Amino acid sequence: MKKYFVLYCLLLALASQSTFGQSQAKLSLQPGTPQLTINKHIYGNFAEHLGKCIYGGFYVGENNTKIPHTNGVRNDVVAALKKLKIPNLRWPGGCFADTYHWKDGIGPKDKRPAIVNRWWGGVTEDNSFGTHDFLNMCELIGTEPYLAANVGSGTVAELTDWVQYVNFDGVSPMSKLRAENGREKPWKVKFWGVGNEAWGCGGNMKPEHYANIYRQYATFMADSPGQPLYKIASGASSSDYNWTEVLMRDIPHNMVSGLALHHYSVIDWNKKGPATGFSEETYFRTMKSALFMEELITKHTAIMDKYDPQKRVDLIVDEWGGWYDVEPGTNPGFLYQQNTMRDAMIAGATLNIFHKHCDRVRMANLAQSINVLQAVILTNEEKMILTPTYHVLEMYNVHQDATLLPLELQTVDYTFGTDKLPAISASASKDKNGVIHISLVNIDPKKAQDITLTLDGKATAVTGRILASATMTDHNTFENPEKIKPAAFKGAQLKGNNLQVKLPACSVVVLELK
Incomplete structure (x- = not known):
């Protein structure tokens, strides 16, 4: 009898799972909640004079x-970023910004002074890519520029001249100089960072000192007629x-539009671990650091709410992403790393967090666009590949400027040893045409998940796309550039006002409901 009882218990346990080891999770859309917009600017990118x-x-x-280009800017990169719909691009840093003097990067290229990049590899560059090159490139891509000003080693006059140079449409010394350098009309740059990481490479300042410095610089930054500047203070680490x-x-x-926040998914600043070939322990610790973004935003927002309950000052997460050891044989100062399915998990889960907190988080910048840290693009001479992170941002761009649909999520856990993390991350929105999009992430690298989603009303059709691969360490290479790319998702089924989803291990899915 005991033998049959044990067999019964085993069958009961197996019945609670699918043949693929799937667990149960529940998700429901919450009707009657405040109407919030997922600002498209949380999909911003970051381009620093760093490495390649x-x-x-x-x-x-x-x-x-050898490489098709427009005025020196790669055409394939422009096309890829257009498809990604990046809404803004931050430049020239990063730490580089607080040693950069913009007047070195204008005028005839053969007369521009060289500069030593003391922060990133000690390399000498010729300043051939400067203000005109960057702002004209932004026009090619169709993105808004976000200029980071030199506060650490610059002057108030230098910044006010830069603002006038790129924005003033009347007669002035700087608009005259701009015209002499080939640009008659201003670019009308809206987004300005007043320094970068003032607590560190931007000057090792105390917050009280930086607050006074910010007030000084911001005072002399002139608005354009009909377009006030969006001034971003160097925020917390x-x-x-x-x-x-x-x-x-x-x-x-009334002097500040946004407050920055920097957070990287890193397990140990002294021993970051490899970008590929990592263990599950390293993966788990990296995801734990990534999901810490939720707590960070919640606590920083609580402080901001105390002083600004009307939420007039935005939280700008203008540096985020995974940070690992550089690829073997590359310059340690260039921060070149591969991009795996782990990075897809970071990207999907982080964007879901930003969506959830879109009442305060209204802009963010992934670090960085090309060949540095959690890049969306990798290049090697004439070759270019799109990373798993690129594909997640492209799949998710349906949420840009859409109305947030708050969710109630009951998730299962992803466990490693005695520690655990929520396995599923999710967000939902409704676009201007009334189409609902739901993004789902399963960070568990081994177990698939069964999810029951309760809808607010009935949908007539569901389609989807998935990004997945055999292992969490899989990545695209120049030899195999399309190993990981989005595919049609067939694991969702409508049943009345419920949606049943089978979410594979280590995957990102975006569903469309009509």
Whole structure:
């Protein structure tokens, strides 16, 4: 009898799972909630003079005969970023911004002074890619420029001249100089970062000191007629909540549009681990760091709400992404790393967090666009590949400027040893045509998940796309550039006002409901 009882218990346990080891999770759309918009600007990118992001990434030079380009900017990169619909692009840094003097990068290229990039590899560059090159490139891509100003080693006059140079449409010394350099009409740049990481490479300042410096610089930055500048203060590093407290207390809110936050998914700054060939323990720890973004935003938002309950000051996460050891044999200062399905998990889960907090998070910048950190594009001479991160951002861009549909999620856990993380991440939105999109991420690298989604009303059709691969370490290479790419998803089925989804292990899915 005991033998049959044990067999019964085993069958009961197996019945609670599918043959593929799927677990149960529940998701429901919450009707009657406030109407919030997922700002498209949380899909921004970041391009620093770092490694081969600019030179060899975006820019190959006007005289290059091997790679098709427009005024030195790669045509394939422009096309890829257009498809990605990046809404803004941050430049020239990063740490580089606070050693960059913009006047070195204008005028005839053969007369521009060289500069040593002291932050990233100690390389010498010729300043051939400067203000005109960047802003004209943004026009090619169809994205808004986000300029990071030099506060660490620059001057107030230098910044005010830059604002006038790119924005002033009347008669002035800087608009005259701009015209002499080939651009009659201004670019009308809206987004301006007033320094970068002032707590670190931007000056090692205390928050009280930076708050005063910010007030000084912001005072002399002139708005364009009919277009006020969007000024972004150098905000906290990860969980430095005191930095946010001081800036929200000491900077008048009518002087600042946004407050930055930087957080990287890194397991240990002294031993980051490889970008490929990593263990499940390393994967778990990286995902734990990535999901910490939820707590960071919640706590920084609580501080901001205390001083700004009307939410007039935005939270700008203008550096985020995975950070690992550089690829073997590459310059340690170039931060070149491969991009795997782990990075797809980071991207999908992080964007879902941004969506959830879109009442305060209204802009963000993935670090970085090309050949650096969690890049969306990798290049090698004339070759170019799209990374898993690229594909997630492309699949997710249906959420840009759509109305948030809040979700209630009951997820199962992804466990490793005695630690655990929520296995499923999700977000939903309705676009201007009334189409609902739901993004789902299963970070568990071994177990698929069964999800029951309760809808607010009935849908007539469901389609979807999936990004998945055999293992979490899989990645695209120049030899096999399409190993990982989106495919049609057939694992969703409508049953009345319920949607049944079978979500494979280590996958990202975006569903469309009509």
